[in-house]
Amino acid sequence: MTNSPFTPGIAPARLDPAALDANFSDLHPPLDDHEALVAADRCYFCHDAPCITACPTSIDIPLFIRQIATGTPEAAAKTIFDQNILGGMCARVCPTETLCEEACVREAAEGKPVEIGRLQRYATDTLMEAGLHPYTRAPATGKKVAVVGAGPAGLACAHRLAMHGHDVTIFEAKPKGGGLNEYGIAYYKTVGGFAGAEVDWLMKIGGITMETGKALGPDLTLESLRDGFDAVFLGMGLQGVNALRANGETREGVEDAVEFIEDLRQTGDLGLLPVGRNVVVIGGGMTAIDAAVQSKLLGAETVTILYRRGRDAMPASTYEQDLAASRGVRFVFNAMPVEILGNGAVTGVRVEYTRSEGKSLTGTGETFDIPADQVLKAIGQTLEGAPEALQLAGGKIAVTGAGRTSVAGVWAGGDCASGGEDLTVTAVAEGRDAAEDIHASLMD
Ligand SMILES: Cc1cc2nc3c(=O)[nH]c(=O)nc-3n(C[C@H](O)[C@H](O)[C@H](O)COP(=O)(O)OP(=O)(O)OC[C@H]3O[C@@H](n4cnc5c(N)ncnc54)[C@H](O)[C@@H]3O)c2cc1C
Ligand code: SF4
Numbered sequence: 001m002t003n004s005p006f007t008p009g010i011a012p013a014r015l016d017p018a019a020l021d022a023n024f025s026d027l028h029p030p031l032d033d034h035e036a037l038v039a040a041d042r043c044y045f046c047h048d049a050p051c052i053t054a055c056p057t058s059i060d061i062p063l064f065i066r067q068i069a070t071g072t073p074e075a076a077a078k079t080i081f082d083q084n085i086l087g088g089m090c091a092r093v094c095p096t097e098t099l100c101e102e103a104c105v106r107e108a109a110e111g112k113p114v115e116i117g118r119l120q121r122y123a124t125d126t127l128m129e130a131g132l133h134p135y136t137r138a139p140a141t142g143k144k145v146a147v148v149g150a151g152p153a154g155l156a157c158a159h160r161l162a163m164h165g166h167d168v169t170i171f172e173a174k175p176k177g178g179g180l181n182e183y184g185i186a187y188y189k190t191v192g193g194f195a196g197a198e199v200d201w202l203m204k205i206g207g208i209t210m211e212t213g214k215a216l217g218p219d220l221t222l223e224s225l226r227d228g229f230d231a232v233f234l235g236m237g238l239q240g241v242n243a244l245r246a247n248g249e250t251r252e253g254v255e256d257a258v259e260f261i262e263d264l265r266q267t268g269d270l271g272l273l274p275v276g277r278n279v280v281v282i283g284g285g286m287t288a289i290d291a292a293v294q295s296k297l298l299g300a301e302t303v304t305i306l307y308r309r310g311r312d313a314m315p316a317s318t319y320e321q322d323l324a325a326s327r328g329v330r331f332v333f334n335a336m337p338v339e340i341l342g343n344g345a346v347t348g349v350r351v352e353y354t355r356s357e358g359k360s361l362t363g364t365g366e367t368f369d370i371p372a373d374q375v376l377k378a379i380g381q382t383l384e385g386a387p388e389a390l391q392l393a394g395g396k397i398a399v400t401g402a403g404r405t406s407v408a409g410v411w412a413g414g415d416c417a418s419g420g421e422d423l424t425v426t427a428v429a430e431g432r433d434a435a436e437d438i439h440a441s442l443m444d
Contacts, residue, residue, distance in 0.1 A: 005301040006277065009345070009373050011252060014299025020270045023297035025238040027188040028092075028118055036122040039115045040069040046105055046232030051116060054103035056420075057084035061100060061116055068123055077127035078134050080120055085159045085432070086152050088128055088198050089181050090425045091121035093189050094128045095286075097319040099425070116239035128197070133204035138165035140207075143442045145319035146171065146229040148216045151179020152424045153235030153414025155202055156431030157438075159237035164439045167370045169229070170208060173215035179237055181424065183262045187270075188297075189342045215385075222387040225407045226409055234397060234405070234412040235431055238422075240382035244282065257281060257378035264294055276374025279303045280349045282337055283378030285315040291376045292329045304370055308336040308354050308361060338367065340375055348372050383416055393418040411438055 003011045016022070024182035031039060043065040051061045059080050067076035094100075096117040104113035127134070143166045148155045150172040158168045176182050181195040187213040200281070203210070209215040214220060216236065225232045241256045243249065269275050275298040281291050284307035296303045305324065307314055308408065310333050314321065327349070348371045352363040383396055391398040391406035403411040413430030420426045 003299075007297045008277055010274045010276045012274045012387065014275060015271075019272055020298070024187050024191070024270060026191050027186075028121075030125060031115075031118050031122045033186065036073070036119060037069055039119055040065045042106060043069070043114045044105060050103040050105065051100040051114075054100045055083075056423070056425045056430075057087075057090070057432070058100070059083045059087070059120075064123060065116075065119055068119055073123045073126040074130070074132065074134075076123035080124055081127075081134065083432075084425065084428050085156055086181075086198065086424065087120060087187075087427045088124040088191065088201075089152070090194065090428065091117050091124055092194070093181075093422060094183050094425050095317055095319070095423070096367045098317050103416070107171070128201050133201060135159075135163055135205055137162060137205060137207050140167070140444060141165040141442065143167070143230045144169070144228070145231045145233065145438060145442075146225045147233045147235060148220075148225070149173075149179060149235040149237060149414070149416075150177035150199070150212075151235055151237050151414060152181060153237075153416075153427035153431035153434075154179070154233065155199065156428040157233045157235060157411075157413065157435045158208045158373075158431075159202050159205055160432050160435035161438060162333045164266065164435070165443065166230075166439070170210045171211045171214040171216060171220060171225075172210060173236075175212050177210055177212065179235075179427075183265055184258060184287075185265075185424075186261070186294060187411055188294075201440060216387070217385045222389060222410065226407075230409075230442055232410045233403070233431070233434055233438065234386075234410065234416060235414045235427070236385070237415045238381035238383055240384035241377065242380045242382060244337060244340075244377055244379065246337045246339055248342065248346075251340050251342050251346045251375075252344055253342070253346035253373055254340055254377065255377045257283065257287050257376040260286070260291055260376050261294065264298075271297065273298060275300050276372065277301045278371045279374045279376065280337075280370055280372040281305045281376045281378055282349075283307065283380070284309065284313070285378065285380070288376075288378035289316045289320045289324050289329075291378050293324050293327050295374070295376070296327045296329055300374075302371075304372075305331050306335055306337060306349070306351060306370070307331065307333050309356060310334055313356075332370070336361075336363065337375075338363070341369065341415055346372055346375055349375060381415075386416065402437035403430055404437065 020425035101113035414427035
């Protein structure tokens, strides 16, 4: 190995293969049978359980934990999948610390919730690893539905529609299904090709055809889909990226954090992936944390997250902030980039302190420089390529009820649609609910 964390510039193989393997292993290793029984035993099986209310897909958590406790994890998995067909991925990626586990009565009483996420993974893995798909299709209805995008929203919608007996065609722009599960989620949250395996498992319901490499816009129009199908669901996520609006944004070494993570998720060899010696990540959400942590795990010497407001305002949870800090990521709060420095390639970021006055933010005039040879922008994604016929709200496709858009026969859900947090589990809930509404309207 010729490179190290101290090699100047942007370079691959800063760490040896064994160190990379260790760094990118499962963040929360699975529970074994005994550990799962012990964890399940901590549940009080609350009446009116607050954890159910806190789950965007309303999984009956006390029921599935009781099923684990009584030695029937396959039944527990079915309880989970009834509400959330991507329960396996959600068990890995849900920010449970701000959802079900935050609401758990044992969190309030003892500061240690029941490990709902890990128990969910135990149950869903058990059933999926056995190769079982516990659903069959209703008799064919003869109705055809087009789904645009094979992310969590599109997949959840397609599965529920297929269960009701409709024929579904998913049009997916990329070569693989899964959406951000496949291309965006941090490597160490979904190891071992789980995202792809989950798509294959979900497709076992039958009645779903996936056409990859086909995009709404260049290859298909909304009109043609409305003509050719009885209903259309749009689950196309957010493909655009906000601009930094700082001088020097086009310098070599400035990259979109989502693209950086996509390369990381798709590489067959982490040692081939180049990373800066000094990396600055701009932003305060999950993407910023993931890009920063993974840069550090690839062997960057220093990684700094630059966030324009204070720690309390950061969209990333305290848990995620702590995860990043524990991996050696440094935070600079109340500071914004004003210039990307360098001559061709990046050499640093000029930063100005900020002051918040209510909702507005102003620079204080005081600046300082942070050395950098790679700058990752994680400042939010935007909707791109939505058909013009659709009304928008707040930069997303406007929806009412269970995902009805302004155009008859067209539904939308997940990140591309207005309302709801941009989370995997929310996208699943919205895809599922839109499917139920589509089904009701088709069978009317
Ligand atoms: C880096 C990153 C990390 C994240 N980490 C987490 C996490 O740990 N936990 C969590 O809960 N959430 C996380 N999220 C958020 C979560 O991934 C999203 O909320 C979720 O994937 C949204 O699902 P979706 O189906 O709406 O969109 P997407 O997952 O974006 O899927 C949309 C699909 O549509 C396809 N598509 C787009 N345009 C077209 C078109 N014109 N024609 C055909 N197909 C098209 C895309 O290729 C994609 O496959 C993260 C997001 C990012 C960016
Ligand atoms: S709130 Fe906690 S203890 Fe109560 S049912 Fe949910 S997981 Fe169990």
